[in-house]
Amino acid sequence: MRKSILLASAAATVLAAPCLASAQEKSESTGLAEIVVTATKRSANLQSVPVAVTAITGETIQNQRINEFGDLTRAAASLTLTQSTASPNNAIILRGIGTYAFSIGVEPSVAVIIDDVPVVQQAQAFDNLADVERIEVLRGPQGTLFGKNASAGAINIVTRDPSPRLEGRASATVTTDHAYKVDGALSGPISDSTGYRVSAYYGHYDGNVRNLSNGHRLNDNTSYGVHGKLRSELTDKLVLSLSGSYARSKSDGTAATLRYIDLNYIPAGATTPVIPKYNGVPILPALAGITPGPNNRRTHVDDDGFTDNKQASFSGKLSYDLGFANLISVTSYQDWKYNFSADVDGTDLAVNGAAPNVTNPIAPGVGVSNSGPYHATSFTQEVRLTSKTEGPLSYVVGAFYADSKTTRAFQRGPALLLANWTGWQSTRSLAAFAGVDYKFPTNTTVSGAVRINNERIQDSFVNLLSTATVYTSPTSIGTCGAGSQLCAGTNTDTVATWKLSVNQELAPRVTGYVSVATGYKGFAYDISSGYTPLRTQNPVQPEKSTSYEGGIKSRFFDNRVQLNVAAFLTNYNNFQAQSSQYINGALQQKLNNVGKLRTKGVEVEAQAKPVDWLRLDASVAYTDAQVLSFPNAACYPGQAQTGVGCAPSTNPPGLGNVQDRSNTQLPNSPKLKFNLGASLEHDLGGDMKGVLGLTYQHQSKVNFDLLGNPLAEQKGYGVLNASASVEKGDIKATLFVNNLFNEHFVSGIGDGFGSYGVHLTTQVLSRDSDRYFGLKVETKF
DSSP states (O other): OHHHHHHHHHHTTSOOSOSSOOSSEEOOSSSOOEEEEOTTSSOEEGGGSSSOEEEEEHHHHHHTTOOBGGGGGGTOTTEEEEOOSSGGGOEEEETTBOOOOSOTTOOOSEEEEETTEEOSSGGGGSSBOOSEEEEEEEESOOHHHHOTTOSSEEEEEEEOOOOSSOEEEEEEEEETTTEEEEEEEEEEESSSSEEEEEEEEEEEEOOSEEETTTOOEESOEEEEEEEEEEEEESSSSEEEEEEEEEEEEEESOOOOEEEEEOSOOOOTTOSSOOOOEETTEEOGGGGTTOOOSTTOOEEOOSOOOEEEEEEEEEEEEEEEEOSSEEEEEEEEEEEEEEEEEEESSOSSSOOOTTSOOBOSSSOSBSSOEEEOOEEEEEEEEEEEEEEOOOSSEEEEEEEEEEEEEEEEEEEEESSSSOEEEEEEEEEEEEEEEEEEEEEOTTSEEEEEEEEEEEEEEEEEEEEOSTTOOOOOBTTBOOOOBTTOSSOEEEEEEEEEEEEEEEEEEEETTEEEEEEEEEEEEOOBOOOSTTOOHHHHHSOBOOEEEEEEEEEEEEEETTTTEEEEEEEEEEEEESOEEEEEEEETTEEEEEEEEOOEEEEEEEEEEEEEEEETTEEEEEEEEEEEEEEEEOTTEEOOTTHHHHOSSOEEEETTEEEEEEEOOTTEEOTTOOSEEEEEEEEEEEEEETTEEEEEEEEEEEEOOEEOOTTOOGGGEEOOEEEEEEEEEEEETTEEEEEEEESTTOOOOOSEEEEOHHHHSSOEEEEEOOGGGSOEEEEEEEEEO
16 A cells, blocks of 8 residues: 555656547647547536546547556556457446446446447457547446447447548657567648548567467457548538558457466365366376466466457548528447457366267367357447537536347357257347436526437347257257257336436536436346256346436636546446356356345546646546345356355255355445546757656455355556657657556456366456566657
8 A cells, every 4th residue: 555655656756548538629828628528428527527537538548558458457446357268258347337247148337439420349349549539438337328238337439520621640669578569640621621540550469478389478369450530521511531441450360368376175075185177087297397376477277268249340420500590410329349269278188078079179188178159240320319509508418329230159068068059149239319408597507318229139149059959848958959949039128217416506617517317227138158948038127327426627727637526326226247157967157147236436637737748647437336136146156165144045945056146246346446646847959859658556355256165366466557659740659668666457357166076266367467568659740
């Protein structure tokens, strides 16, 4: 804690690229720039909207090296991410609320919108952030304007528009952890009424884990993409914008490393410790050269695995000026493909017994692996009417249509928990929404918004194992073998969500607000291993929430200090979450309704520019996110053997060993998280200037397991980043260091007790959990 206090003090006197900057900046001679956001689908000053929102500019993204979606946690204190070696299993968490699930049938709790278009699957968001104009992190339910999958918040990403004159930029970055990246953009006019913008990037990272079996580096990444925009003023009132992009990100090897293994576990009635085995094969030979712990960057696997993520999107936007309002139409189509393979047993040993070796998609393999492709498509259409007058009344009214489809195939084997299935999911949404603000002469603004959404979901599942059975009767439902009945379903639901707020100007540049909002996330089919007709007949129930929020937004001292404070309380019913349950005698992951949740807390964001050459930034979030009611939760792996509070279920009986997880903290939800930053600019003479920077991010301890496994805990940690740059004319060179104190931390922890007979935890390591230095050179014209 002492080190955290010292670093916090240091951050107030040294520099860093601004953590929280304006989304669109209006030039002022001194002090902080004005901030304009589109958090309510209408352009408005950040300080006047009754929404808790963090706005991040493209400049901040460049200076903070926010290259990927996961880097956003540096700028938003309420945002955390749970990551695995496969992006479809990642989770975006705001105010302690997020959705972590293997099923393709469940929606996220945090919506991600890119240029007015919501992504189909949350995994699409975990990509490079290239040529971005701004990012808005909206905290709390945003479903009235951004849709039903924004029950915990929304992240709105806006890319740069074409420029009125010819301009370009290019940059190259190289780092000591064997990575490099090049990117650039070109923009300008085609004619007096038409302009274009094209950007592209290419990057490579060698990886941070060494496979001792073959010498390969794992968790590598190669990514590239291109994005283009065309904007044309067809008439003096009609503007057309076209946008298209393609991106690919791939890894030639993925791995989680060994964090802990219990070699002293003696079961009841035994006299000697258990020898950890996988499918009867002792695994200790696979630990040669490996020291378990947070610093472990080594593994032994026979299957390096891979990931391959491809996505393409196209959108068109028409805006017609009606004089009193703008009529806007946004049409989009997305296509996302993902494929992967991963080593399941975590060794390079022959553990398959009499089963044949793995030959597809990775060969040769002498152990157990899983693999399978995803494919999602989506068509969306939104039409909205947005007021543009300066009077007391402003409004937006619109309609939204979406039709998305996702397919997935999955294989696991060739031994132990065999799986071979295909699943399909479709969602059709039709919604109408409206929002209105009215400002009274007392400088009181009353706002209201409502959304009515009709949704139809469909699914199908086919178990391709030779042992799969079909439905024959209510007492013999089978396992959805080919041709089985009741393994395809349809569900339709209509619901209304709303938001009310009051915003009062208390003094010049000081406003206070209160709001209440409802959130909704619809029915979901659990399309994953263990599927039976019961999942068709009983989809996971919808998740509902009610949120209460109050805050103050202010600026002081001739516009040199900004302080925004928000307090919130949100209650959730039937929260949708994935946890371990016994299915057919084996512990597997299943989507279910947890019960009642509550998240409450306080968020503070502050910026100061006491003099023109110094800027200070700080954001802090205290979040208490708890499961209020979760009886009959499954026990975590090994709890029945080594833990307490685990016993056979009695109400109702037959659920296996269960525990009561009521009044416990949600996974990966730190109670305290704060970001500090400072930037100092100095004239070096002539047309040269220097900039020094420092940022520090700290979070308290978290547990990654909804079921409370104490071995899945990450202790509190802090990460310090620093940079120094010199700019001369249109050329800028920056030296930087990531994680200066080499503070190791993890992005996810899992326990393999059920597979090995002892507690054996593995950890997912992000690139930023290691220290590295780098050099970035950029130019513009």
